[in-house]
Amino acid sequence: MDLSNQIYVRKSCRKYLDDEIDLSGIHEFISNVNPLTEDIHYHYEIFKRDEVSLKTPWSAPYYLALYSEKKDLGLVNIGFVFQQGCLFLQSIGIGSCWVGMASIKEKDPEFVILIAFGKSDEMTRDVSNFKRKSLSEISDFEDEKLIPAQLAPSAINSQPWYFKHTSDGFDVYQVKQNILKRQILKKWNPIDVGIALSHLYVSNENTFEFEVKNSFDDLKGYTYIGSIKI
Numbered sequence: 584m585d586l587s588n589q590i591y592v593r594k595s596c597r598k599y600l601d602d603e604i605d606l607s608g609i610h611e612f613i614s615n616v617n618p619l620t621e622d623i624h625y626h627y628e629i630f631k632r633d634e635v636s637l638k639t640p641w642s643a644p645y646y647l648a649l650y651s652e653k654k655d656l657g658l659v660n661i662g663f664v665f666q667q668g669c670l671f672l673q674s675i676g677i678g679s680c681w682v683g684m685a686s687i688k689e690k691d692p693e694f695v696i697l698i699a700f701g702k703s704d705e706m707t708r709d710v711s712n713f714k715r716k717s718l719s720e721i722s723d724f725e726d727e728k729l730i731p732a733q734l735a736p737s738a739i740n741s742q743p744w745y746f747k748h749t750s751d752g753f754d755v756y757q758v759k760q761n762i763l764k765r766q767i768l769k770k771w772n773p774i775d776v777g778i779a780l781s782h783l784y785v786s787n788e789n790t791f792e793f794e795v796k797n798s799f800d801d802l803k804g805y806t807y808i809g810s811i812k813i
């Protein structure tokens with residue numbers, strides 16, 4: 584299923600209709616998603632609006648609650664898997680929004696984040712209306728292959744990804760935030776990087792490869808996450 588065209592029209596949806604959704608297609612899609620690495624256990628549940636604790640001024644009829652084993656790349660993998668889910672939802676006319684400002688009602692140490700979703704008629708926009716860093720700000724040199732990552736959603740639009748060209752792809756880094764921003768973003772930014780990687784994956788499904796190298800350049804102000812071929 585080619586979901587790459589959704590990248591250029593999606594937007595975080597914060598206005599929902601109350602229509603009921605048949606969830607079976609969503610369960611089927613998620614069960615077939617390719618993770619970033621095979622060795623991290625994750626799972627999800629679907630809740631209705633009243634079953635989650637919200638701090639947002641808006642709400643959606645449904646919420647995906649995402650859980651991951653605590654492991655290196657666990658949060659990156661959650662972003663990678665479930666952004667594919669968001670693009671799938673978008674492709675069947677269902678809007679979504681990652682929601683850091685919300686939680687499940689019962690504490691669970693593996694809980695990561697919620698994604699709001701539901702039918703909507705306010706879930707698309709023209710590509711000219713994306714507010715994003717330039718390609719030269721997110722890489723060592725401008726490269727149009729990175730446009731799908733450039734357009735990825737991120738917590739408070741922080742866009743914490745950086746791509747350094749290698750002989751056969753990119754080394755991928757996460758921006759180190761200043762001490763104030765770090766408090767808010769430390770849990771979300773690895774998810775954001777996973778989301779950006781999922782956009783590169785769905786745009787290069789047949790060639791995308793991810794690995795964590797032992798040797799990479801140390802870049803001041805960035806943390807190495809892994810390396811990709813696309």
Ligand SMILES: Cc1cc2nc3c(=O)[nH]c(=O)nc-3n(C[C@H](O)[C@H](O)[C@H](O)COP(=O)(O)O)c2cc1C
Binds near residue numbers: 639736
């Ligand atoms: C990890 C993460 C957490 C987010 N948390 C919230 C949130 O709590 N409330 C909200 O309204 N939007 C939230 N967003 C949506 C971002 O604000 C949005 O993706 C960003 O501003 C870019 O806009 P766009 O998604 O429409 O392209 C979150 C996004 C991500 C990826």
